[in-house]
Amino acid sequence: MISTASRNGSSATAVAKCTASTTRCLMTMAVGVIVGIVVGVVVPSAPVVLSFQSPRPTSSSSLSSSSRSRSRSVHSLSSARDERMRGGDAASSSYDWIRRDFEVRTKNGNDDVTAASSSSSSSSVTTAGEVPPRGVGGMGTRAPSTVLIYDTTLRDGTQMESISVSCDDKIKITRRLSKFDIDYIEAGWPGSNPKDEEYFRRARAELDETTFSRLVAFGSTRRKGVRACDDVQIRTLVDSGAPTVCIVAKAHLWQVTDILRADPNENLDMIRDSVSYLTSQGRKVMVDLEHYFDGHAFDANYAYRCCEAALDGGASVLVMCDTNGGSMPWDVERIVAETISRFGNEDDDDNNNNDRETTTTTTTFGIHCHNDCGLAVANSLTAVRAGVGLVQGTINGIGERTGNADLCSIIPSLALHCDVRDMSCKDNLSDVTSLSRFIDETLNRAPNTAAPYVGASAFAHKGGLHVSAIERSPDSYQHIDPSRVGNRLRVLISELSGRQNILGKMRSLDLEDHHDDAVLNERALVILDRVKRLESMGYTFEGADASVELMILHSTMGYCPPFQVLDYTAQVYDTNVDSASRVMSKMERRDVDMASSLKKDPSLARATVKVRVLDGALPHDGPYLDRLEVSEGDGPVDALANALKKALSPSHPELENLQLVDYKVRILDPESATRAATRVMIEFKDVDTGRKWTTVSVDRNIISASLNALVDGFEYALRDIVAACVVDFE
Numbered sequence: 001m002i003s004t005a006s007r008n009g010s011s012a013t014a015v016a017k018c019t020a021s022t023t024r025c026l027m028t029m030a031v032g033v034i035v036g037i038v039v040g041v042v043v044p045s046a047p048v049v050l051s052f053q054s055p056r057p058t059s060s061s062s063l064s065s066s067s068r069s070r071s072r073s074v075h076s077l078s079s080a081r082d083e084r085m086r087g088g089d090a091a092s093s094s095y096d097w098i099r100r101d102f103e104v105r106t107k108n109g110n111d112d113v114t115a116a117s118s119s120s121s122s123s124s125v126t127t128a129g130e131v132p133p134r135g136v137g138g139m140g141t142r143a144p145s146t147v148l149i150y151d152t153t154l155r156d157g158t159q160m161e162s163i164s165v166s167c168d169d170k171i172k173i174t175r176r177l178s179k180f181d182i183d184y185i186e187a188g189w190p191g192s193n194p195k196d197e198e199y200f201r202r203a204r205a206e207l208d209e210t211t212f213s214r215l216v217a218f219g220s221t222r223r224k225g226v227r228a229c230d231d232v233q234i235r236t237l238v239d240s241g242a243p244t245v246c247i248v249a250k251a252h253l254w255q256v257t258d259i260l261r262a263d264p265n266e267n268l269d270m271i272r273d274s275v276s277y278l279t280s281q282g283r284k285v286m287v288d289l290e291h292y293f294d295g296h297a298f299d300a301n302y303a304y305r306c307c308e309a310a311l312d313g314g315a316s317v318l319v320m321c322d323t324n325g326g327s328m329p330w331d332v333e334r335i336v337a338e339t340i341s342r343f344g345n346e347d348d349d350d351n352n353n354n355d356r357e358t359t360t361t362t363t364t365f366g367i368h369c370h371n372d373c374g375l376a377v378a379n380s381l382t383a384v385r386a387g388v389g390l391v392q393g394t395i396n397g398i399g400e401r402t403g404n405a406d407l408c409s410i411i412p413s414l415a416l417h418c419d420v421r422d423m424s425c426k427d428n429l430s431d432v433t434s435l436s437r438f439i440d441e442t443l444n445r446a447p448n449t450a451a452p453y454v455g456a457s458a459f460a461h462k463g464g465l466h467v468s469a470i471e472r473s474p475d476s477y478q479h480i481d482p483s484r485v486g487n488r489l490r491v492l493i494s495e496l497s498g499r500q501n502i503l504g505k506m507r508s509l510d511l512e513d514h515h516d517d518a519v520l521n522e523r524a525l526v527i528l529d530r531v532k533r534l535e536s537m538g539y540t541f542e543g544a545d546a547s548v549e550l551m552i553l554h555s556t557m558g559y560c561p562p563f564q565v566l567d568y569t570a571q572v573y574d575t576n577v578d579s580a581s582r583v584m585s586k587m588e589r590r591d592v593d594m595a596s597s598l599k600k601d602p603s604l605a606r607a608t609v610k611v612r613v614l615d616g617a618l619p620h621d622g623p624y625l626d627r628l629e630v631s632e633g634d635g636p637v638d639a640l641a642n643a644l645k646k647a648l649s650p651s652h653p654e655l656e657n658l659q660l661v662d663y664k665v666r667i668l669d670p671e672s673a674t675r676a677a678t679r680v681m682i683e684f685k686d687v688d689t690g691r692k693w694t695t696v697s698v699d700r701n702i703i704s705a706s707l708n709a710l711v712d713g714f715e716y717a718l719r720d721i722v723a724a725c726v727v728d729f730e
């Protein structure tokens, strides 16, 4: 009932004989290897057999002996080209990305970016080797020297679409924020739901006198017509046990009359009574003045009366909120400055009392911004410049609608670009990237790779001109040293790369097997040319570091891949055929197929893989063995991966730790329908070390593209062995 066919690759004979001296090169003959594949989908009366021949793409093929000699003969290239290559002054550049990072700054005895910029800002002339000033710095005279950070990830953050956090995760996040020395953690609204009530019960034990952060319970002013002491919601705030409570109060006259539908004076009473009752219960009270900026524009006097009511009640922090996120930075600056000059303590140097332990006397002003115009961070920093001493925000900027001000941008900006001297979490700045990723991970969100400071792309350099410049000084295209926020510089390889992208990558891999710059340059140009050509065919290398690394390894003298696929077959069986040959309806058939694929029936696909594999220890003149294995799987790619692992593991048991974690397929020219070129990207993980890497391959045959991406992934897993080969060679 099942019929299949296989076809041996012609390469088997091409590499059949090898002596010890030729062993080194044997595995490098992958170019031109023809592998055969058969995909057979069998139905009872009419077996269908599709067969393809697909050469292994040359992206990860090794440098053949002829191409090696090409690499050796680069000195003979035209002198004009040599000149161009040498123009890069490669001999004098160390290109040691991380270690040399900001060497210039430390050489000048100045390790502080802010100080560097402000201290030298009067001079516009720099001498060679000096990092020029950024031009502006500091926050002006009204900015306080101390800024308190108030995190509302667990309250406003959870008001974002698609975010929901369990009580356990809330506790986990609280611990992590406290470890970062966040001053205040607003963790929920105990009057809102049982989960938040439970959270406060449990969190009391977590955040006690010994922990740095102060826990805040959030709520609102009392309801109309109810005494504060009788208001159920206010009661839950007290019962939460949180030492600090923050209540939202309407500060916009129109919102009061038309939305809350309260008398303006009653709203003032609601604010005053609520604050006063909560302070009488021993709580430190903060008031979030909702719609403050719009309310100020509508009727500044009423907005001020709301401030007065809160102060009368004994509030210690007044937070001005840009609730709808529509305020411009200049309006924020003006309104904050006007408010602080009206209510701030003129005798206080900072116009603010930013002592987080204070419960009465002078007032701290705070800011809470939403990101509806993409200005939440700018508005928050502007408010600090105008005098506020407490900034509310969330990790990664999550929050209602388009989110809140992102503390992962605000904290580093205050620490590195402004004159804020005193901020509790400043000493933990290098932990901010890890904090950001922890929150995304816990909330099950895909990280924003372009996030300032903490995103994976925040210090990733792609354009050739940029990379060539940062080779001379990372300052040329970076506003800070990434390590200050726990991030790292990355160089991406793509069709927009220049020679320096490749050279940088080669050096970062420590594969400088040749000390002649001209040879390295030429090799970089060959690889660059190849990258550009392959990307024009649909490859994309910037997300496939492992394939890039292998391409470089394959161009390195002395490199021999640890194995080579000689041929393979992949077969797909249809075991759901009704033996009585009953004709099934389309729907019926689909149900049967779906049921069996969900059962994960491993006999649905079968693959064979024949490999020539380096067996034994280094140096690499150990024996090469041919091994043929067959495996089944949930589909042809799964079966191929299993067969490959089975064939290689006896020689390389470390491959048992290899796990496929992602498999992405993209059709590149959909107009070609089923003939379309397919890009396959596979992500692998070493379960032992947790390390991940991604490979890419493109082919019109999806099975072939998949196999090639698999081969790269397996070869990459063995790169330490092959890297040792390279060093051994010279």
Ligand SMILES: CC(=O)SCCNC(=O)CCNC(=O)[C@H](O)C(C)(C)COP(=O)(O)OP(=O)(O)OC[C@H]1O[C@@H](n2cnc3c(N)ncnc32)[C@H](O)[C@@H]1OP(=O)(O)O
Pocket: 156, 159, 189, 191, 192, 193, 220, 221, 222, 223, 224, 248, 249, 250, 259, 260, 261, 270, 290, 323, 400
């Ligand atoms: C700008 C902000 O982000 S504020 C925080 C917003 N966050 C949330 O709303 C999340 C948690 N919310 C909840 O769980 C619920 O909405 C609750 C428990 C607070 C209230 O639920 P309910 O009692 O069913 O009321 P509902 O949500 O339908 O309406 C809100 C009520 O609060 C009133 N209200 C709104 N703001 C205030 C305020 N500052 N002070 C007093 N009452 C207020 C509204 O007028 C309305 O009362 P009304 O219908 O009598 O006029």
Ligand SMILES: CC(C)C(=O)C(=O)O
Pocket: 156, 248, 288, 289, 290, 291, 321, 322, 323, 324, 368, 370
């Ligand atoms: C409750 C306050 C702080 C709020 O979320 C807002 O006004 O946006």
